[in-house]
Amino acid sequence: MGQPTQKSRVDLVVIALSSPLLVGIYQDGRLIRKIQTSQKTSEALPKIFANILATYDVARIYFAKGPGSFMSIKLVYIFLKTLQIAKNIQLLGCEAFAFNDNAPIKAFGNLYFVKENGKIVTKKFDVPPKSEFHLPKRLEGLECSDDISPLYVLPAVKG
Secondary structure, eight states: OOOOOOOEEEEEEEEOSSSSEEEEEEETTEEEEEEEEOSOHHHHHHHHHHHHHHHEEEEEEEEEOOSSOHHHHHHHHHHHHHHHHHHTOEEEEEOGGGGTTTOOEEEETTEEEEEETTEEEEEEOSSOOOOOOOOOSBSTTOOEESOOOOOOOOOOOOO
């Protein structure tokens, strides 16, 4: 009988604020694998993580904590917080703007979240701005913290 193989220690980045859902696997701070799916977050996350946890030893998970889709933020937070507790994995929250070059993020209708003077506000755009999330090639310089509280930014409803 052979020796059990030791799993590689990795960090993950999870961006699940819009479609496609993105998960990056990082070794020594460098992106080594990208997982992308257009499946619903609630269906995709358990499958993706079952495969990752069977293959790798996960040290840290960085995730986009908002702003963005309220339901997606809530779902991802609960899923990752449960994983943090069950598997003792360090969880770090990042503003979504860190993954889209500070571009506007869809709120609803023609309202978008933007960051102005350090504050997140909503702005109306008649023509949808181009905004695409991407996984960083390296974790170095990624601004995240152990404040993992979801960043729910709910615009005022005008009557």
